[in-house]
Amino acid sequence: MNRQQIIEQIFSKKTFLCVGLDTDLRKIPQFLLKEEDPAFEFNKQIIDATAPYCMAYKPNLAFYESMGLKGIATFEKTINYLKENYPNHFIIADAKRGDIGNTSNMYAKSFFEDFGVHSLTIAPYMGEDSVKPFLAYQGKWVILLALTSNAGSADFQLTEDAHGERLFEKVLRKSTEWGDKNNMMYVVGATQGKMFEDIRKIVPDHFLLVPGVGAQGGSLQEVCKYGMTKECGLIVNSSRGIIYASQGEDFAQAAAEKAKALQQEMAIELEKI
Amino acid sequence: MNRQQIIEQIFSKKTFLCVGLDTDLRKIPQFLLKEEDPAFEFNKQIIDATAPYCMAYKPNLAFYESMGLKGIATFEKTINYLKENYPNHFIIADAKRGDIGNTSNMYAKSFFEDFGVHSLTIAPYMGEDSVKPFLAYQGKWVILLALTSNAGSADFQLTEDAHGERLFEKVLRKSTEWGDKNNMMYVVGATQGKMFEDIRKIVPDHFLLVPGVGAQGGSLQEVCKYGMTKECGLIVNSSRGIIYASQGEDFAQAAAEKAKALQQEMAIELEKI
Numbered sequence: 001m002n003r004q005q006i007i008e009q010i011f012s013k014k015t016f017l018c019v020g021l022d023t024d025l026r027k028i029p030q031f032l033l034k035e036e037d038p039a040f041e042f043n044k045q046i047i048d049a050t051a052p053y054c055m056a057y058k059p060n061l062a063f064y065e066s067m068g069l070k071g072i073a074t075f076e077k078t079i080n081y082l083k084e085n086y087p088n089h090f091i092i093a094d095a096k097r098g099d100i101g102n103t104s105n106m107y108a109k110s111f112f113e114d115f116g117v118h119s120l121t122i123a124p125y126m127g128e129d130s131v132k133p134f135l136a137y138q139g140k141w142v143i144l145l146a147l148t149s150n151a152g153s154a155d156f157q158l159t160e161d162a163h164g165e166r167l168f169e170k171v172l173r174k175s176t177e178w179g180d181k182n183n184m185m186y187v188v189g190a191t192q193g194k195m196f197e198d199i200r201k202i203v204p205d206h207f208l209l210v211p212g213v214g215a216q217g218g219s220l221q222e223v224c225k226y227g228m229t230k231e232c233g234l235i236v237n238s239s240r241g242i243i244y245a246s247q248g249e250d251f252a253q254a255a256a257e258k259a260k261a262l263q264q265e266m267a268i269e270l271e272k273i
Numbered sequence: 274m275n276r277q278q279i280i281e282q283i284f285s286k287k288t289f290l291c292v293g294l295d296t297d298l299r300k301i302p303q304f305l306l307k308e309e310d311p312a313f314e315f316n317k318q319i320i321d322a323t324a325p326y327c328m329a330y331k332p333n334l335a336f337y338e339s340m341g342l343k344g345i346a347t348f349e350k351t352i353n354y355l356k357e358n359y360p361n362h363f364i365i366a367d368a369k370r371g372d373i374g375n376t377s378n379m380y381a382k383s384f385f386e387d388f389g390v391h392s393l394t395i396a397p398y399m400g401e402d403s404v405k406p407f408l409a410y411q412g413k414w415v416i417l418l419a420l421t422s423n424a425g426s427a428d429f430q431l432t433e434d435a436h437g438e439r440l441f442e443k444v445l446r447k448s449t450e451w452g453d454k455n456n457m458m459y460v461v462g463a464t465q466g467k468m469f470e471d472i473r474k475i476v477p478d479h480f481l482l483v484p485g486v487g488a489q490g491g492s493l494q495e496v497c498k499y500g501m502t503k504e505c506g507l508i509v510n511s512s513r514g515i516i517y518a519s520q521g522e523d524f525a526q527a528a529a530e531k532a533k534a535l536q537q538e539m540a541i542e543l544e545k546i
Contacts, residue, residue, distance in 0.1 A: 065381070098369060155400030
């Protein structure tokens with residue numbers, strides 16, 4: 001999926017919402033546990049209910065791996081379900097991978113060729129040769145961690161070098177030498193507020209994947225105020241706040257309502273462009 | 274497996290070798306492809322042949338994930354085979370995971386409870402709350418990336434802050450506040466030579482997992498000269514240099530010879546302590 005297609009989705013559907021499929025068997029409605037594949041049944045119903053209000057889905061691999069082999073099968077079935085039924089939705093595998101070149105090649109094959117997702121989150125610590133193998137795939141996206149939404153983001157990402165450049169800024173600047181706005185995005189937490197201004201100085205046009213709205217406390221309006229571009233430039237993720245909106249039979253409907261509420265806020269922000 | 278048990282293994286077997294099980298169907302002897310699970314058959318024979326000369330095994334998840342569901346099953350079977358047949362060997366899942374606390378919890382459950390490995394490699398970029406969930410497991414180890422063996426390690430890991438502290442040094446220093454020498458190790462590439470001296474100034478007693486001897490060009494003697502401690506303090510990994518020593522029927526024997534050669538060099542280094 002290319003940049004133009006992503007932008008078209010956003011403006012035609014008036015949404016830049018990504019629904020995070022952090023599916024945890026302890027948190028889904030318990031009546032689903034009688035299903036053969038409860039996690040897939042949950043995902044399927046959440047997807048069908050929320051698809052009109054979002055333009056992307058982001059399953060986090062940790063949740064599927066924690067269910068063992070069956071969980072990986074559920075992940076695969078979910079990706080296939082999305083590709084067959086919602087081919088215009090952007091699919092992000094949130095896996096935060098990254099290894100030496102030889103090994104990153106294997107991850108790239110796995111996610112881009114075998115699972116066939118559109119994009120993958122990548123950790124930058126190991127530098128250029130850990131990221132480049134993913135950029136070799138035409139039409140696929142690297143979403144590099146820059147400034148994350150968690151408290152620990154302050155431990156290393158904000159470290160200033162001798163010239164006053166912070167680590168996340170260096171990650172942004174260096175990585176623009178490896179890819180461009182057509183094959184790279186960056187993770188920037190919604191909790192980072194005004195920092196979006198600093199980020200836009202380095203990557204004015206790149207899309208940012210923004211987790212942390214909702215359960216983690218980030219504000220959509222603040223993210224838009226400081227991070228939005230003429231082409232939107234934002235994909236804002238909400239996971240727990242949407243998918244666990246209700247534990248009852250109405251869970252999918254409740255998720256749809258949460259997604260719709262965010263979509264409506266997003267439509268207002270898009271009109272300001 | 275606790276620190277004392279690891280040290281006892283090293284000195285009783287006179288080896289601090291870890292064999293990296295980077296099992297790639299394109300690189301294993303092709304006659305194995307007729308087996309029902311070629312990757313497991315390869316691992317089993319490599320393990321049986323090299324076990325006398327090493328004290329640890331390190332499967333890299335990328336190689337198993339790239340084989341899809343079957344690959345994850347192979348990984349699981351390999352771990353179970355090790356635990357049943359070689360219970361004194363230390364098992365490292367080389368997965369380089371790391372996510373926000375909520376999600377790292379899921380990875381910790383997956384690797385430590387379900388797969389039951391002894392240790393997991395972790396990427397530090399997301400800071401404290403991405404690492405701590407793994408440290409909550411008694412008798413398990415976090416092996417944090419510090420200074421990796423690849424060319425890209427220079428991109429961010431060597432960045433000096435305003436006080437002259439490099440990022441990998443900050444990772445070492447900060448993380449000693451989260452865990453200690455009984456539940457943390459660090460990845461330091463064998464290609465880093467004299468840098469081991471700088472690392473030992475910050476973590477004089479911690480074990481270091483050292484990849485990069487062999488195919489990546491690091492020198493065992495140099496690693497020992499600058500990185501060894503009174504309790505050894507090193508686990509040196511070789512993957513491709515051992516497991517792909519031969520493509521013939523003798524592949525396991527050839528791997529054993531490569532492992533034995535390294536073990537003999539290691540015995541000499543251990544005698545110097």
